[in-house]
Amino acid sequence: MAVQPEGTPCWADAMFTDLEGAKRFYGDVLGWTFGDSSSQYGNYTQAYADGRAVAAVVPPMPGQEGQSQWCLYFASPDAAATAEKIRENGGEVLMPPMRVGDFGTMVLAREPSGAVFGVWQGGTHEGFETVATPGAYCWSEVFTRDPGKSDAFFSAVFPYRAKDMEDDAVDFRVFDLGADPVLGRMRMTEDFPPEVPSYINVYFTVDDCDAAVDRATDLGAVLRFGPMTSPFGRFAALTDPQGANFSVIDVTTTEGEMPELKDA
Incomplete structure (x- = not known):
């Protein structure tokens, strides 16, 4: 898919203490298959629907264990600039811009009423490979x-x-x-x-x-x-x-x- 316009929801992932349990559940409910876990990136594991990347699951990092929740990422051409706008408008940057290899740059933030979300500046990984199709x-x-x-x-x-x-x-x-x-x-x-x-x-x-x-x-x-x-x-x-x-x-x-x- 082409790079998405700024503000477009472009990716979703979630942390699960029981990663294998999450894979079984979403595999059965949504028909997902899963790629190999990347130990270099905390066992981040991509999910696929009909062979196209649609989401990811990952175990929590030490100290981040807690209730699982899906995190939606919004596309940005400049993650650092978006992080600054988040701060300027009453949001909280939970994780400042972090480059993830050649895949892209991510930010985690909380908007003023408390909802957590992500920002993604795409590199080789631009985001969803399909949307509004079964499993996506x-x-x-x-x-x-x-x-x-x-x-x-x-x-x-x-x-x-x-x-x-x-x-x-x-x-x-x-x-x-x-x-x-x-x-x-x-x-x-x-x-x-x-x-x-x-x-x-x-x-x-x-x-x-x-x-x-x-x-x-x-x-x-x-x-x-x-x-x-x-x-x-x-x-x-x-x-x-x-x-x-x-x-x-x-x-x-x-x-x-x-x-x-x-x-x-």
Whole structure:
């Protein structure tokens, strides 16, 4: 794939204490296969869907053990400049720009409402080799208790144009790059336990949402929401056996009209 425009979600990975367990789970649920672990890079292990790179799993570094969570990376032509913009706009740089061989340069950060994310300046590894195909990344949403902080931050750090959904029942914003929607933002309601921090929810594409949910729950995942059919597809939210939240979506099964969006 060509280098993505600045602010495009371009990669996702997650740390798992039980790496082999994660590989079995996502292999069964999403059909992933896995490359060899790279001991030079902390046993970083790429996942593939139909032979194309779609994500990665890695064991935690010493001292970083804890609940697993998916981390979404946004493309940047200059990771150091993006890190500076993160600091200037109230974010926290958790890991300053670090070159990863010839693959690229990464940054880890936390936006002001608490969601952790990454920045990726691609080298030989540009990011997802396919999207919106079975097993691949499809969409993501920032779940936050303080949308004002998140909205201002993401619009300042990346060249987004924001639109709000015209629905009194939900506080939802879409960030566009040009004409393309690339990121959603959802206000967390009281349905979320108070101990759940802000996070970015990553959606992976599946052929059949209900079958994927059945496979996931049979393997120990917890169903959080759905399956539900929307104008965007039939989707469900899950927590995997090691505590990482993610969603699955069948984009071919849709229902209802697309919601109206207005410029924010």
